[in-house]
Amino acid sequence: MLDPALLKNDLETLKLNISRRNLNVDIDFLINLNEERKKLRFEAEQKRSEQKEIGKEIATADDKSKEGLLSQASSISNEVKALFEKVDQKDEEFFNNWVKIPNIISETSPDGKSDSDNLEIKKIGNIKEMKNPRDHLEIASKLNLIDVEKASEVSGSRFAYLFGDLVKIEFNLVSWALNKLSDKGFTPTVPPVLVRENALYGTGFFPDDAEQVYEIPNDDLFLVGTSEVPLAALHTNEILNIKNLPLRYAGFSTCFRREAGTYGKDTTGIFRVHQFDKVEMFSFCDPVKSKEEHEFILSVEEELLQALEIPYRVVDVCAGDLGASAAKKFDIEAWIPSQNTYREVTSCSNTTDYQARRLNIRAKDEGSTSVLHTLNGTAIAVGRILIALIENNQNTDGSVVFSDKVAEIIGVEQLGK
């Protein structure tokens, strides 16, 4: 949620943002609504004040004057009730509209409508020459390391069994990443993966992306699609001392996504599945330092990919491709030989104060309190890293051999042979 004060102080920014995001919003309607609710509240509060005055008199009044005061108080009480009902209505109307406005996009993010307008910042790593590269599923199925057919019998499409060395690699990757992140000040965290509705609203996944979220109706719980959700919600309603910022967490969790509306897209293997494991970085940050923090998180992502010798490019996500809560976002796309293109393996966003305001997380600095900034970024999305590792290190005979350095990290020298 944006600061409603924008309607008063910085209309230009608001208008510019709405046009950059290609939205159609009636600003004047919102301005009026906001003014109206404030005016109504003021009236209601004045009446309330009157009521309290009389209440005090009643407490000390003698029996004679009491009766008159009581009837007077009674009618004021009714007025107050009616006035506040109106105020609540207006408030609700205003905020229902206001929360729908997405975050203000950073000045530095490129304009554009879709992911094809994203701006490539750099390319890193050597792409190996390959004749007819195989895709990860073909390679791993043959080696009995992945089984999607059995998984679809057991659980449906977009599920997979991982076996043997792939599982070994997964756990080595995770523990390697957690150690690295821990050295950089991230607290390793295993968060709950079932959360209440509120956490999803607070992080901006609800209401917009509600159709991507699995629901457990019996218990009013939802399966998270990323540990960003429980990590962000960790400090809900808290006031953090600015001296202790940034507070950094590295969350490991399984992630669940319905992938509604993606029929026919990425149907091969484990690129897009309903369930995968991920190490996620999350930072609660001093607002004036969030830009630096964003660069830092991006640099960590790059460091991990470089250590794994995965060729990648970094992309500055354009205005039209940003989610509601992001002010700026960098994606890293790894080279996927079988697709002859780069595909997303990590993503890091500066959500500025958008989530913090919804979750009511603030920072305290020498007496004054302000909203803080939150940022998130992928450290290791296990499935997609496995794909990149398998495909980029494949040989023509269907085996996969890793360099000594990579093998040291993942604990496996080769697949097959």
Place this chain on the structure above:
RNA sequence: GGAGGGAUGGCCGAGCGGACGAAGGCGAUAGUCUUGAAAACUAUUGUAUGUAUUCCAUACCGUGGGUUCGAAUCCCACUCCCUCCGCCA
């Protein structure tokens, strides 16, 4: 799953219909004293909204409703925590 008990400010803890934004203590901050420190004493000590940094108003005593002229205090529902029993990785 069954049976009980509880939720008050940064923390502990009183209040159980009217002057309560809330006693008292601890902690924190500032001052006095001291060469310096400690101790002692004094003062301050939540958050948010309203064009409102010291004045004013309003809201907030787990959350949401209700009763009442008036609710931290009474009633209802929910959430969370604790104890005991059962079950369980």
